[in-house]
Amino acid sequence: MTSEIGPTFRRCHSGSSALSGVRAETRAALEAMCRPRRLCAGQTVIHEGETSDYVGCVLSGILRLQKTLADGRQHIVGLLVEGDMFGRVFDAASDFSVEAATDVEFCAFPRGRFETLLSHAPDLDRALLLNILNELDRARDWMVLLSNRKISSRLAGFLVLLCSRFASIDRLFELRPDGLEIRVPISRTDLAHLLGTRTESISRAFHWLEDKGDIEILDPDRVLVRDVAALASRTGDDETDEIASLKAVLASRRTSG
Amino acid sequence: MTSEIGPTFRRCHSGSSALSGVRAETRAALEAMCRPRRLCAGQTVIHEGETSDYVGCVLSGILRLQKTLADGRQHIVGLLVEGDMFGRVFDAASDFSVEAATDVEFCAFPRGRFETLLSHAPDLDRALLLNILNELDRARDWMVLLSNRKISSRLAGFLVLLCSRFASIDRLFELRPDGLEIRVPISRTDLAHLLGTRTESISRAFHWLEDKGDIEILDPDRVLVRDVAALASRTGDDETDEIASLKAVLASRRTSG
C-alpha cells in the first residue's frame, strides 16, 4: 500500500491541479503526509457541520458539495473533480457535506500538519489562495447560471460548462464527426439537485434540447452535442416557444409575401 | 484631506472588519498605503472584466457585485458591506462589476503594494484567506437560499440574513416593543436582481408575508418584523396556500367535530 503513495501523489500534482506550481521542496513535504483514500459512490467524505481532520485533493472521480435542508430537500452547491481541493483550513467547519458522486480516489492531508506546512511554505499558501479565489468565482458564475428560470437553459449552461471546466478529464469526451459526445458523469438525481429542480424537469429539458436539434440523447448518461455554440446560445432565458414560432411565421411572411 | 486618512483607516479596522486581527505593524503599513474614496449610489467602482488597480475595503454604504448578461438582464451575486474586502489579488480579473448600491466610502489599497505587503505579512495573508473562505461559504449559502422557488421564501431568507450578517450596522435596525424594525438598504430593483426575480414579484412577496402576519410594511424600505423565528420558518419552500388552508380546515374539524 505504501508503495502506492508516491505515484498516487504525483497524480495529485499533475495536470491542472490546484497544487501544481508549488516548489519541489513543498511537494516533498506534502508527499510525506499524503494518505491516499478510496470511496464508493454515495459514501460521505465529510459530514455536514463536522470539523474534518484533513484537507483533501481529488485524484479521480467526482465529489459533490451539498447541503440537506430542514425539510429533507438536498441542494448541491458544487462539484469537485480531479485536482480540486476540499476541506477547510484553520477555522470553522463548513456547513456543507462532501459526498462521493461517483467512485473516487483522493489524497488526504492531516489538517494540523497541512496548516503547519502552509505557514512555512508561501508557495503553497499562494496556490491555496488562488484556488479558493477561483472557487469563489465559479460559485458566483454558477449563481448566474441558476438565475435562468427555464431548466433547459440551466441544463444547456451546465453542458457548456462541462466542456470547459471538465475539459481536462478526457474520459468524459469523445470527438465525433457529427459532434462532441459527452458522458454526463453524475446521476439524474444529482443533476436535479445541482440545477435546483427535479428529475422530471431534467428529463423534459434534455428532450426539449433534443427537439431543438442542439443535442442527441444517446443514453441517459451519454449526449451528443451537435454544436456547442448553439447550446451556449440557449443559456440566458430564451424567448418562449410561442413567441419563437410567432417570429418564425412573421419572418416567412416577410420573405414569401 | 490627508488628515482624514488616519481616522478613516481606523474605521476600516474596527468592528468585524476582514482586516481586524492583523498586527499593529501590518496595520501601519496598510495605513501608509490607504487611499480613502467616496462614491455616490449608482457609480461603478470596478467595471466588468477590468483588472482593477487596487484592492478595497468598505467603510460605509453598500456595494453590489453583479454581472450583466448578454440580453441585458442583470444579476447581483453578492453585497459588500462595512469591513468587506473586494478586488482580486495576484491574478485574474473577475468577470463581475462592483457598483455602489448606496452612497459609499471605502479604502483603496494599490494592488501591487498590497500584494507585496501580503508576501511579507503572514498575518494579513491569513486574514485574507479566512475572509475569502467566508465569502465562499456565504456565496454557497446564498445559492441554497436562491434554490427556493417561492419568491416569498427567498425574501424571508434575505430578511433573516440581513438580521444576522448585517447586524453590525446599527443604522439599519431598531428594536421596538412590537418587533424589529429593519431598513431595507437597497432599492426594490436591486432586491429583484439579487433574488433573481422582478420588482413585481418582490412586491407580491412583501405583501404575502404581511398577509401571513410575519411582517408589517411601514414604508417601501422600512419593514417591521414581528417574529424573526416565524420569518425564518418561511425559508424553505412552503406548502402551497391551498394545502395550508386545507390542513387548517381539517384541524378545525378534528377539534370541533
Added chain:
DNA sequence: AATGGTCATTGACAGCTGTCAATGGAATCG
C-alpha cells in the same frame, strides 16, 4: 425465463412567476 427494483420518461393538473398594462402615490421641478 420470471421477478423485483431502480431509474428515466410521460401525462395531467395546479400553482407560482414573468410579462404587459394600468393605476396610485410621492417627490421633484417649473
Added chain:
DNA sequence: CGATTCCATTGACAGCTGTCAATGACCATT
C-alpha cells in the same frame, strides 16, 4: 399649485415547473 417623473403596486393572462401517478426500460437476482 400643477406637471412630470419615478417607483410601488395591482390585475390579467400565459408559460413553465412541481407534484402525483403511471408506464416503460434496464439490470440483477433467483
